[in-house]
Amino acid sequence: MLENPTNIQYKVHDLIRNRRSPLAFSDRKVEPEKLLTLLEAARWAPSSYNQQPWNFIVATKDHPAEYERMLSCIFYENKRWAQNAPVLILSVAKLHFDPPNPVNPDDTIENLMRLVANLHAKRGGEGNPHAFHDVGMAAANLTIQAIALDLFVHHIAGFYSDRAKSLFHIPQGYEPVSIVAIGYLGDSRKLPEDLRLREMEPRMRKPLEEFVFIQRWGHSSPVFTSQS
Amino acid sequence: MLENPTNIQYKVHDLIRNRRSPLAFSDRKVEPEKLLTLLEAARWAPSSYNQQPWNFIVATKDHPAEYERMLSCIFYENKRWAQNAPVLILSVAKLHFDPPNPVNPDDTIENLMRLVANLHAKRGGEGNPHAFHDVGMAAANLTIQAIALDLFVHHIAGFYSDRAKSLFHIPQGYEPVSIVAIGYLGDSRKLPEDLRLREMEPRMRKPLEEFVFIQRWGHSSPVFTSQS
Numbered sequence: 001m002l003e004n005p006t007n008i009q010y011k012v013h014d015l016i017r018n019r020r021s022p023l024a025f026s027d028r029k030v031e032p033e034k035l036l037t038l039l040e041a042a043r044w045a046p047s048s049y050n051q052q053p054w055n056f057i058v059a060t061k062d063h064p065a066e067y068e069r070m071l072s073c074i075f076y077e078n079k080r081w082a083q084n085a086p087v088l089i090l091s092v093a094k095l096h097f098d099p100p101n102p103v104n105p106d107d108t109i110e111n112l113m114r115l116v117a118n119l120h121a122k123r124g125g126e127g128n129p130h131a132f133h134d135v136g137m138a139a140a141n142l143t144i145q146a147i148a149l150d151l152f153v154h155h156i157a158g159f160y161s162d163r164a165k166s167l168f169h170i171p172q173g174y175e176p177v178s179i180v181a182i183g184y185l186g187d188s189r190k191l192p193e194d195l196r197l198r199e200m201e202p203r204m205r206k207p208l209e210e211f212v213f214i215q216r217w218g219h220s221s222p223v224f225t226s227q228s
Numbered sequence: 229m230l231e232n233p234t235n236i237q238y239k240v241h242d243l244i245r246n247r248r249s250p251l252a253f254s255d256r257k258v259e260p261e262k263l264l265t266l267l268e269a270a271r272w273a274p275s276s277y278n279q280q281p282w283n284f285i286v287a288t289k290d291h292p293a294e295y296e297r298m299l300s301c302i303f304y305e306n307k308r309w310a311q312n313a314p315v316l317i318l319s320v321a322k323l324h325f326d327p328p329n330p331v332n333p334d335d336t337i338e339n340l341m342r343l344v345a346n347l348h349a350k351r352g353g354e355g356n357p358h359a360f361h362d363v364g365m366a367a368a369n370l371t372i373q374a375i376a377l378d379l380f381v382h383h384i385a386g387f388y389s390d391r392a393k394s395l396f397h398i399p400q401g402y403e404p405v406s407i408v409a410i411g412y413l414g415d416s417r418k419l420p421e422d423l424r425l426r427e428m429e430p431r432m433r434k435p436l437e438e439f440v441f442i443q444r445w446g447h448s449s450p451v452f453t454s455q456s
Contacts, residue, residue, distance in 0.1 A: 044245070155276075206271070212286060214285070223264070
């Protein structure tokens with residue numbers, strides 16, 4: 001089914017090994033229960049001070065006008081393949097911390113933690129530097145869950161963020177992050193030739209020694225190297 | 229083993245359901261093969277234009293001086309529990325795109341894609357807006373892989389970024405993102421009382437209808453609601 005299974009050296013879990021970002025999506029619909037399960041997986045990601053800065057706007061082919069509106073935000077090169085995905089989800093980051101609740105003796109530890117966090121960084125109502133990072137963690141949870149349900153996800157960074165802001169009425173203090181294309185795997189032979197060739201290319205990653213260091217920047221260890 | 233199994237409504241995968249951010253870590257060492265597998269899982273995360281903007285500096289208790297240096301970057305409130313984790317990893321985002329390679333007729337599609345990306349956004353050598361998001365996806369992959377190996381991860385946003393930059397000689401154009409504490413689950417009864425109580429609290433998340441919208445911002449659907 002996958003033309004280019006990845007030659008991964010260490011025994012990572014199948015949900016990680018089998019994940020890839022396809023260009024070929026089937027026209028089979030995504031069942032609402034499955035979509036709900038993907039969003040539930042995103043919901044349980046960790047986040048800085050449990051701020052859960054992720055938001056998702058869902059468009060499916062069941063609602064063609066809304067789907068087209070989402071598609072119109074995507075760069076042409078990505079739209080060529082993304083237009084086959086039955087579900088497109090815009091992820092949106094909340095850029096500021098929630099204001100702390102007033103302290104009271106019955107307060108939960110969670111609220112008090114939030115208060116401390118805000119005071120510590122003098123951040124009340126603004127500047128969550130982990131917003132994009134945490135949206136990324138939620139998006140990765142969604143992606144892993146998709147693999148468990150035979151679905152595939154392709155994250156699209158190449159889209160018109162300002163257009164999405166305007167078309168979807170994203171309020172101030174929130175920022176579109178990516179458009180997440182979701183669906184069942186399609187037949188790559190039906191893709192235009194250039195995309196078909198791209199779909200067949202082996203997945204490439206830097207070797208571990210280029211990005212894993214011990215003790216200080218740039219210092220790699222024989223323990224953390226990719227074997228060739 | 230887990231004192232507060234989460235009441236999750238939709239059948240998310242066990243690797244997502246069983247994940248949590250513990251405060252109690254055991255003093256059992258993390259085997260180097262397992263640590264390598266976590267980093268390999270991070271390596272295979274997706275990223276914008278396959279830029280792989282993640283970098284990791286690993287400190288373990290096997291090297292006490294280096295471990296202490298990492299620990300010294302963490303806010304006091306987090307250090308209280310993080311000091312028990314046998315592994316601390318600083319994640320660092322590369323904030324700029326790689327400069328495009330020169331075009332040649334034998335160029336890979338991947339290099340050409342990168343070139344197009346840089347030209348499109350006039351970004352040559354700077355400004356990857358998805359750097360933090362993609363580090364988050366790699367960190368989530370690492371976290372899910374940890375659960376598959378009976379390990380637990382707690383991501384720490386509360387640390388002194390400037391101190392980490394200086395102590396670990398992080399070069400310009402790179403930014404510390406978080407410190408990732410990794411280890412086996414410990415006995416929460418050995419925690420200080422306030423942390424023990426916090427460890428027992430149920431995990432809380434916003435209901436789906438607060439962050440999942442259809443068609444436009446703020447418009448929720450009965451399909452995407454949390455059942456109570």
